[in-house]
Amino acid sequence: MIYYLLYYGVESFKFEQKDFEELLVQARERNEGLGITGKLIYCEGTFIQVLEGNEYSVKEVYQSIEKDSRLIATKIVAEGLVGERYFKDWSMDFNQISLNSINELENCNHPNVGEYISNAPAVKLLKLLNAK
Numbered sequence: 001m002i003y004y005l006l007y008y009g010v011e012s013f014k015f016e017q018k019d020f021e022e023l024l025v026q027a028r029e030r031n032e033g034l035g036i037t038g039k040l041i042y043c044e045g046t047f048i049q050v051l052e053g054n055e056y057s058v059k060e061v062y063q064s065i066e067k068d069s070r071l072i073a074t075k076i077v078a079e080g081l082v083g084e085r086y087f088k089d090w091s092m093d094f095n096q097i098s099l100n101s102i103n104e105l106e107n108c109n110h111p112n113v114g115e116y117i118s119n120a121p122a123v124k125l126l127k128l129l130n131a132k
Protein backbone atom coordinates (compact mmCIF):
# COMPACT_ATOMS: atom_id res chain seq x y z
CA MET A 1 0.00 0.00 0.00
CA ILE A 2 1.08 3.55 -0.70
CA TYR A 3 0.54 6.34 1.80
CA TYR A 4 -0.58 9.71 0.49
CA LEU A 5 -1.01 13.09 2.08
CA LEU A 6 -2.81 16.05 0.53
CA TYR A 7 -2.39 19.48 2.06
CA TYR A 8 -2.59 23.10 1.10
CA GLY A 9 -0.31 25.95 2.11
CA VAL A 10 -0.25 29.71 1.69
CA GLU A 11 2.88 31.52 0.45
CA SER A 12 4.59 33.93 2.87
CA PHE A 13 5.80 36.17 -0.01
CA LYS A 14 4.96 36.51 -3.68
CA PHE A 15 6.58 33.57 -5.47
CA GLU A 16 8.44 34.34 -8.69
CA GLN A 17 9.84 32.04 -11.36
CA LYS A 18 13.21 31.68 -9.62
CA ASP A 19 11.48 30.76 -6.34
CA PHE A 20 9.53 27.95 -8.03
CA GLU A 21 12.70 26.70 -9.71
CA GLU A 22 14.67 26.68 -6.48
CA LEU A 23 11.86 24.92 -4.65
CA LEU A 24 11.42 22.24 -7.32
CA VAL A 25 15.13 21.42 -7.56
CA GLN A 26 15.28 21.01 -3.79
CA ALA A 27 12.02 19.04 -3.54
CA ARG A 28 12.73 16.73 -6.48
CA GLU A 29 16.18 15.83 -5.24
CA ARG A 30 14.97 14.89 -1.78
CA ASN A 31 11.85 13.14 -3.08
CA GLU A 32 13.86 11.03 -5.45
CA GLY A 33 16.12 9.88 -2.63
CA LEU A 34 13.11 8.98 -0.47
CA GLY A 35 10.98 7.43 -3.22
CA ILE A 36 8.32 10.12 -2.97
CA THR A 37 6.19 11.11 -5.97
CA GLY A 38 3.31 13.53 -6.24
CA LYS A 39 1.92 16.70 -7.65
CA LEU A 40 2.27 20.34 -6.68
CA ILE A 41 -0.19 22.93 -7.97
CA TYR A 42 0.08 26.68 -7.44
CA CYS A 43 -2.77 29.11 -7.91
CA GLU A 44 -2.85 32.74 -6.75
CA GLY A 45 -0.64 32.37 -3.70
CA THR A 46 -1.88 28.96 -2.58
CA PHE A 47 -0.12 25.64 -3.06
CA ILE A 48 -1.90 22.32 -3.03
CA GLN A 49 0.25 19.22 -3.00
CA VAL A 50 -0.08 15.47 -2.90
CA LEU A 51 2.87 13.52 -1.54
CA GLU A 52 2.90 9.73 -1.93
CA GLY A 53 5.37 7.11 -0.79
CA ASN A 54 6.05 5.21 2.40
CA GLU A 55 4.31 6.71 5.41
CA TYR A 56 7.45 7.46 7.38
CA SER A 57 9.14 9.36 4.51
CA VAL A 58 6.02 11.31 3.53
CA LYS A 59 5.46 12.42 7.13
CA GLU A 60 9.11 13.39 7.46
CA VAL A 61 8.92 15.62 4.36
CA TYR A 62 5.61 17.12 5.45
CA GLN A 63 7.17 18.04 8.80
CA SER A 64 9.83 20.01 6.89
CA ILE A 65 7.19 21.70 4.74
CA GLU A 66 5.16 22.70 7.82
CA LYS A 67 8.23 24.47 9.23
CA ASP A 68 9.20 26.06 5.89
CA SER A 69 9.31 29.86 6.19
CA ARG A 70 8.17 30.20 2.56
CA LEU A 71 4.72 29.20 3.78
CA ILE A 72 2.58 31.05 6.31
CA ALA A 73 0.43 28.06 7.19
CA THR A 74 -0.38 24.57 5.99
CA LYS A 75 -3.39 22.37 6.53
CA ILE A 76 -3.85 18.67 5.80
CA VAL A 77 -6.92 18.00 3.69
CA ALA A 78 -6.67 14.22 3.45
CA GLU A 79 -4.28 11.35 4.07
CA GLY A 80 -4.49 7.59 3.88
CA LEU A 81 -3.51 4.45 2.04
CA VAL A 82 -4.11 3.64 -1.62
CA GLY A 83 -3.40 0.50 -3.64
CA GLU A 84 -0.81 2.07 -5.92
CA ARG A 85 0.93 5.33 -6.76
CA TYR A 86 -1.09 7.79 -8.78
CA PHE A 87 1.90 9.86 -9.95
CA LYS A 88 4.38 7.21 -11.01
CA ASP A 89 6.71 9.10 -13.31
CA TRP A 90 7.52 12.22 -11.34
CA SER A 91 9.51 12.97 -8.25
CA MET A 92 7.21 16.03 -8.11
CA ASP A 93 5.05 17.18 -11.00
CA PHE A 94 4.25 20.89 -11.04
CA ASN A 95 1.58 23.11 -12.61
CA GLN A 96 0.66 26.74 -12.21
CA ILE A 97 -2.96 27.58 -12.85
CA SER A 98 -4.67 30.96 -12.77
CA LEU A 99 -7.94 31.72 -11.05
CA ASN A 100 -9.16 33.31 -14.29
CA SER A 101 -8.69 30.11 -16.23
CA ILE A 102 -10.73 28.21 -13.64
CA ASN A 103 -13.50 30.81 -13.71
CA GLU A 104 -13.55 30.89 -17.51
CA LEU A 105 -13.83 27.14 -17.71
CA GLU A 106 -16.64 27.06 -15.19
CA ASN A 107 -18.65 29.52 -17.29
CA CYS A 108 -17.92 27.95 -20.67
CA ASN A 109 -20.52 25.89 -22.56
CA HIS A 110 -18.22 24.50 -25.24
CA PRO A 111 -18.74 20.69 -25.49
CA ASN A 112 -15.02 19.82 -25.26
CA VAL A 113 -14.55 21.79 -22.09
CA GLY A 114 -16.27 19.11 -20.04
CA GLU A 115 -13.64 16.61 -21.14
CA TYR A 116 -10.85 19.07 -20.40
CA ILE A 117 -12.18 19.76 -16.94
CA SER A 118 -12.52 16.08 -16.11
CA ASN A 119 -8.79 15.69 -16.89
CA ALA A 120 -7.73 18.84 -15.04
CA PRO A 121 -5.16 18.40 -12.27
CA ALA A 122 -7.48 19.52 -9.49
CA VAL A 123 -10.16 17.07 -10.59
CA LYS A 124 -7.58 14.29 -10.76
CA LEU A 125 -6.67 15.12 -7.19
CA LEU A 126 -10.30 14.72 -6.19
CA LYS A 127 -10.41 11.39 -8.00
CA LEU A 128 -7.34 10.34 -6.06
CA LEU A 129 -9.15 11.14 -2.82
CA ASN A 130 -12.13 9.07 -3.88
CA ALA A 131 -9.99 6.13 -4.99
CA LYS A 132 -9.56 4.68 -1.50
Ligand SMILES: Cc1cc2nc3c(=O)[nH]c(=O)nc-3n(C[C@H](O)[C@H](O)[C@H](O)COP(=O)(O)O)c2cc1C
Pocket residue numbers: 009023026027028030031040047049051061064065066068070071092
Ligand atom coordinates in the same frame (compact mmCIF):
# COMPACT_ATOMS: atom_id res chain seq x y z
C1 LIG B 1 5.10 24.58 -1.39
C2 LIG B 1 6.27 23.75 -0.97
C3 LIG B 1 6.36 22.43 -1.39
C4 LIG B 1 7.46 21.63 -1.04
N1 LIG B 1 7.51 20.34 -1.46
C5 LIG B 1 8.54 19.57 -1.08
C6 LIG B 1 8.62 18.21 -1.50
O1 LIG B 1 7.77 17.68 -2.22
N2 LIG B 1 9.69 17.50 -1.07
C7 LIG B 1 10.69 18.03 -0.32
O2 LIG B 1 11.62 17.33 0.03
N3 LIG B 1 10.65 19.31 0.07
C8 LIG B 1 9.61 20.10 -0.30
N4 LIG B 1 9.59 21.41 0.08
C9 LIG B 1 10.77 21.96 0.80
C10 LIG B 1 10.73 21.63 2.28
O3 LIG B 1 9.86 22.54 2.92
C11 LIG B 1 12.16 21.77 2.90
O4 LIG B 1 12.65 23.04 2.68
C12 LIG B 1 13.15 20.77 2.31
O5 LIG B 1 12.57 19.49 2.21
C13 LIG B 1 14.40 20.67 3.19
O6 LIG B 1 14.02 20.21 4.44
P1 LIG B 1 14.89 20.54 5.77
O7 LIG B 1 14.99 22.03 5.84
O8 LIG B 1 14.09 19.96 6.93
O9 LIG B 1 16.20 19.87 5.55
C14 LIG B 1 8.50 22.20 -0.24
C15 LIG B 1 8.40 23.53 0.17
C16 LIG B 1 7.33 24.31 -0.19
C17 LIG B 1 7.26 25.75 0.25
